[in-house]
Amino acid sequence: MKKISILAITLLLFLSGFTATTTVVHADTVLPFNTTITGDISEQAPKDAYTITVPKAGTLTITANVYFNAALMELRDSNNELTGHTKGIYNGRPENATSLSKDINVEPGVYTLFIKDANKDSFGNYNVRVSFDPANNNEIExxxxxxxAMPINVNGKRIRGFISWNDTADYYKVELDEPGRLVIDIDSKMFNGSVKLYDSEGEMISWDSLGFYNGLPLLWNSHTDLEANIYYISIKGNDSYQGIYEMDVSFIPANNDEIEPNNSRESATPIVVNDNKVHTGFLSHTDKEDYYRIEMKYDGFLTIDFSSEFSGYSLMKERSISYDSHLSSGAVGKPEKSSKRVELKKGTYYFIPSIKVLWQGGVYTMSFKAEPAFKDMTGRYTPAVTYLADKEVAKGISVSEFGVQDNIKRVDAAIWLAKIMNLDLSDTSPTPYVDVPERAWGAVNALKREKIVNGKSANHFGANDTMTRGEMALLIQRAYKLSGDGLKLPFTDVSPRYEEAVRALMKNDITQGKTAVKFGTDAAITRGEMALFLYRADTK
Structure with missing residues (x-):
């Protein structure tokens, strides 16, 4: 093969009618983009080499037309490593070329394209053209x-990455400052590939295939519930799976209020029933169950309101086997809400939310309401009796009855009032009143010390006498220091002794009269009514 000067080549092309982008070249020639180069393979020169400079990551498209029977085309990097597969081009004829177009994903660098004969006895002419499509990836190599690994911010800008022959794996580093859900969305034009999530020690948490490209972008989405830590995301391909992908990494904080660690009975978070709070917890691949301790202060019913996408729960008594359980059947973004009422004996219980299926965790919410199991506790009295039972102020007259309609004695009313006010009951010395039983000494001494109650005489409290509505009004008005200023009473049975107390209770919506004109000052008060009045006064 004779070498021809560039000037001679240009003149020859001009005279022969070729366009200005067609050049005849030989071995070791620079191959610019979008320029058709012609050459020939002979027995004396069985191989041509072309230098291609790639300025950034992207896709080279190499198109060759071969006018002889068998040729080979291959691309090598600066280390002489094969980039892409060697391609055979067969069955070309001088009058009818065989064409081959090949896309090769490459990183920036200098490459050498080789065109050569395939079987040592097939020679002739060819032309080749190279174009380049930049990936425009914004990953940091x-x-x-x-x-x-490239650090990325969750809920930050979209990442555009590129997998090539020279770079079949990309790693990204994500740091989570709090527990929550990591969401990875990938749009890919790779034929396939994989995405993996690793923990800070490099242990794989999850793996999935990106799927198979069918002419439309591959859309892949996953969520993983994680604790605060450092994590790594890898996007991988191989010699068959390459190309552009775009990735969004977002994060939804759990905003859980549990006290960690709470993964055992010993570390269980205490939950107060009837606290009117919705508690939020979180389960993850490293925290698959949480423990909460619940105290039932009486035999009664516990209502459990629970919400979760996937998690379930168990309710266990002390060290015994499962007492009750539930499994949620929600979906991502659609938690299932459930409400369950169970009858329990007085005691300590453990509520245990846990991952039940496929390691699916996430946020869960829960609230607890308890009420005693007294048969005579109707709807009107339920909130008040439950409130007093929760505060361990009052018990029932039996296991099954509170005694709502029973009259309350002055000694019992004194005990209830002292307890609900959290007075210091440590002075358990005998009272001045000979009729006060020992069980009430601390309460009566405390109320007398606070100038809330007096005896009926110097040495008699009237402990076993029935408490009247007027006496109840005096006790509550003094205990809570209520004022009835400005209120005019409509009642005809309220003496001056009780007038200020009754006005105070009416003004503060603690009680009304028996009728429009009668307060019922001397009428006995029942245990149920006393519970109502104390509940209203204490919650205001």
Whole structure:
């Protein structure tokens, strides 16, 4: 093969009618983009080499037309490593070329394209053209290993990455400052590939295939519930799976209020029933169950309101086997809400939310309401009796009855009032009143010390006498220091002794009269009514 000067080549092309982008070249020639180069393969020169400079990551498209029987085309990098597969081009004829177009994903660098004969006895002419489509990726290279992983911010800008022959894996580093859900969305034009999530020690948490490209972008989405820590995301391909992908990494904080660690009975978070709060917890791949301790202060019913996408729960008594359980059947973004009422004996219980299926966790919410199991506790009295039972102010007259309609004695009313006010009951010395039983000494001494109650005489409290509505009004008005200023009473049975107390209770919506004109000052008050009045006064 004779070498021809560039000037001679240009003149020859001009005279022969070729366009200005067609050039005849030989071995070791620079091959610019979008320019058709012609050459020939002979027994004396069985191989031509072309230098291609790639300025950034992207896709080279190499198109060759071969006018002889068998040729080979291959691309090698600066280390002489094969980039892409060697391609055979067969069955070309001088009058009818065989064409081949090949896309090769490459990183920036200098490459050498070789065109050569395939079987040592097939020679002739060919032409070749190379075009380049930049990937326009915004990843920061190198990011092929854990140590090189590119740091990214959750809920930040979209990442455009590129997998090539020279770079089959990209790593990203994500740091979570709090527990929550990591969401990864990937749009890919790779034929396939994989996405993996690793923990800070490099242990794989999850793996999935990106799917198979069918002419439309591959849309892949996953969520993983994680604790605060450092994590790594890898996007991987191979010699068949390459190309552009775009990735969004977002984060939804759990905003859980549990006290960690709470993964055992010993570390269980205490929950107060009837606290009118919705508690939020969180389960993850490293925290698969949480423990909460619940005290039932009486035999009664516990209502459990629970919400979760996937998690379930168990209710266990002390060290015994499962007492009750539930499994949620929600979906991502659609938690299932459930409400369950169970009858329990007085005691300590453990409420245990846990991951039940496929390691699916996430946020859960829960609230607890308890009420005693007294048969005579109707709807009107339920909130008040439950309130007093929760505060351990009052018990029932039996296991099954509170005694709502029973009259309350002065000694019992004194005990209830002292307890609900959290007075210091430590002075358990005998009272001045000979009729006060020992069980009430602390309460009566405390009320007398606070100038809330007096005896009926110097040495008699009237402990076993029935408490009247007027006496109840005096006790509550003094205890809570209520004022009835400005209120005019409509009642005809309220003497001056009780007038200020009754006005105070009416003004503060603690009680009304028996009728429009009668307060019922001397009428006995029942245990149920006393519970109502104390509940209203204490919650205001």
């Amino acid at each position: 190198p990011n092929q290993t854990f140590t090189e």
